[in-house]
Amino acid sequence: AQSVTQLGSHVSVSEGALVLLRCNYSSSVPPYLFWYVQYPNQGLQLLLKYTTGATLVKGINGFEAEFKKSETSFHLTKPSAHMSDAAEYFCAVSPDTGRRALTFGSGTRLQVQP
Amino acid sequence: DTGVSQNPRHKITKRGQNVTFRCDPISEHNRLYWYRQTLGQGPEFLTYFQNEAQLEKSRLLSDRFSAERPKGSFSTLEIQRTEQGDSAMYLCASSFESQGGNTIYFGEGSWLTVV
Numbered sequence: 001a002q003s004v005t006q007l008g009s010h011v012s013v014s015e016g017a018l019v020l021l022r023c024n025y026s027s028s029v030p031p032y033l034f035w036y037v038q039y040p041n042q043g044l045q046l047l048l049k050y051t052t053g054a055t056l057v058k059g060i061n062g063f064e065a066e067f068k069k070s071e072t073s074f075h076l077t078k079p080s081a082h083m084s085d086a087a088e089y090f091c092a093v094s095p096d097t098g099r100r101a102l103t104f105g106s107g108t109r110l111q112v113q114p
Numbered sequence: 115d116t117g118v119s120q121n122p123r124h125k126i127t128k129r130g131q132n133v134t135f136r137c138d139p140i141s142e143h144n145r146l147y148w149y150r151q152t153l154g155q156g157p158e159f160l161t162y163f164q165n166e167a168q169l170e171k172s173r174l175l176s177d178r179f180s181a182e183r184p185k186g187s188f189s190t191l192e193i194q195r196t197e198q199g200d201s202a203m204y205l206c207a208s209s210f211e212s213q214g215g216n217t218i219y220f221g222e223g224s225w226l227t228v229v
Contacts, residue, residue: 104156
């Protein structure tokens, strides 16, 4: 069984400030981890993913995330927020075998203040 | 390379009517997933196909829901006797299953409003 917890349903930052969105997971098997972004009335776009190898993963739009097995975390960061980053962000986990369907967290809405 | 295509994008229907959504996955993707997303929540897994075989159905998928992928390409999701609680966005996703893992790509979703 797998689950994802995203701490903070809403996060507000100023333009140019650090973005930190938190994600903790539980998984009985080695996980694959993902961050997706969703803009209003749209589907989900993959930001980045961790499968194996390097634990610091770089994604699109300047985002990155670090897999920390000891903390069961996969937090998303971006050094400097841009207005266009305002969206809903979802962390997801899937097992590395079997159906590999994603289990999503409940999402974090990021607001960027000018 | 076109992405995952879903239609209709929006559907308003009266309670008790049947609705059908279509999903065209990315070409050559052998896995196809359906998810449901309600406001303020993350997507929830409904079912998935490996080629034309439906391999798993979530307990969320009641008897009123049926999904098919007849030739291992496009898929349909039908909801019979719709209820207000069915109002949600239905997301289709596809991937190419391989030994090294897969990346799941999502369509833009089909919004259902049951009135």
